[in-house]
Amino acid sequence: MSKFSINSLLPFWASRIQPYPAGKPIEEVERELGHSAIKLASNENPLGPSPRALEAIRMSLDRVHLYPDSGGYELRRKLAEHLQLEMSQIILGAGSTELIELAAKTFLSGGDQGITSQSSFLIYRLAIQEAGAGLTLAPLEGMNVDLTAIRQAITPRTKLVFLANPNNPTGTSFTAAKFDAFLDAIPAHVLVVLDEAYYHYAAPGYSRSLDLVRAGRNVLVLRTFSKVYGLAGLRLGYGCGHPELIESLNRVRAPFNTSRPAQTAALAALEDREYVERSVELNFTEMRFVTEELTFLGIRFTPSNANFLLIDTARDCEQDFLRLLREGVIVRPMKVYGFPTSLRVTIGTHADNESFLAAMRRIARAPASANT
Ligand SMILES: Cc1ncc(COP(=O)(O)O)c(C=O)c1O
Structure with missing residues (x-):
């Protein structure tokens, strides 16, 4: 009996596809950390559902x-x-x-x-x-x-x-x-x-x-x-x-x-127009808060018209992603998008953003080459 081979079924183009790297699920991170985490990785609405x-x-x-x-x-x-x-x-x-x-x-x-x-x-x-x-x-x-x-x-x-x-x-x-x-x-x-x-x-x-x-x-x-x-x-x-x-x-x-x-x-x-308005307003206020704080910290970012920010930490994004993860903050490393020193962070509630910024301050003090 000849051996079954999936690869022989797969068209050439399908074998070359790199699967989409989805944001790390919050449940998985919380399981690993043993405590709660905040997810600022997939540009969701931080207010929860209407x-x-x-x-x-x-x-x-x-x-x-x-x-x-x-x-x-x-x-x-x-x-x-x-x-x-x-x-x-x-x-x-x-x-x-x-x-x-x-x-x-x-x-x-x-x-x-x-x-x-x-x-x-x-x-x-x-x-x-x-x-x-x-x-x-x-x-x-x-x-x-x-x-x-x-x-x-x-x-x-x-x-x-x-x-x-x-x-x-x-x-x-x-x-x-x-x-x-x-x-x-x-x-x-x-x-x-x-x-x-x-x-x-x-x-x-x-x-x-x-x-x-x-x-x-x-x-x-x-x-x-x-x-x-x-x-x-x-x-x-x-x-x-x-x-x-x-x-x-x-x-x-x-x-x-x-x-x-x-x-x-x-x-x-x-x-639910009131919820939509509240969501847009929260994003506006918090975007201003986060960008002001990042400017104060000397972290570069691209001004954004959405509910997230692309920030450039000038360090390996995969390492910074892991450092933030250990702090209980899930963001997205942007190497796969062609920005090896950038993270994408969703604008959250004021408390989420405070936690993110506090974690950024802590990891900014870590040496760039530190193992995670
Ligand atoms: C530009 C863009 N389009 C589409 C989507 C996916 O949205 P949906 O949840 O509707 O599939 C996203 C999700 O992050 C996105 O950033």
Whole structure:
């Protein structure tokens, strides 16, 4: 009997994929430390879920024996009203991550090309690779996504461009005028996936993306309930685009991809404007507090339009990550994003941020070469 070999089943491109390094789960860290920890690693909402969403989830639990509405009718109806779009312009996904992968799966195959920025959300490059397509990484311009470099990288084989605005992990954003000019300059055979996961944290008016959707342009706008709406654990995001684009994605989408509690919670979270405002305000105040303190400590950072900061400690980020972990603070080392001396830290509650800054002060005193 010949030996079973998984490797012989695996296409060449799949064997080259580096799996996504997810943030370390807080439960795992607490188990290892034997005491509580704070997680500032995945840009979640530090206020916890909206009370109205929680109540809605509880109410939905006695129906979890039933499959959810596969097309998410009620939630898409509410989103359409909220965003002034048609329902046919909206698709739901298990987080925007699923929609990123769905766009790649729907439109890319071997021989095609997908482009993203060299230092942007890693799922974009994974999605392009998972579809078996060629991946092009455009350089940053300073710490900003370089729309000109991306435009210049487009070839006749390019089908998809993935952009985050604000960008993760730099926290920088480009203006609506810049994006309009970019869209006007690129060929019509290219679809731009514009990921606005951090939309609510950026200055109002920085984006006019939904006007572009209304105008039927070649853009798929992605948003999520994982950040300001505080529902990361439920996995719900949505995409907005031309009805034909949405219809194409729906052909490939798995049925029942978003759960019943997630749909119900998202409906309630959309209504909870007070919670959203409070979350944005907390982020604004605390961003100012953390950046002032970092400046005082002499630690460099990139000014951010999101709910996280990219900080440069000028030391090996993996070591600083481990030092902070021992202090009970989980952040993200950014080597994998091309910043070997940087950490990405989520803006937390005032108490979280105080703990993070206290830990930074303590580790700043440790010699750079100390073993962890
Ligand atoms: C730019 C960006 N897009 C999408 C996501 C994923 O969001 P979701 O939880 O909706 O999959 C993240 C998560 O950190 C992100 O930073």
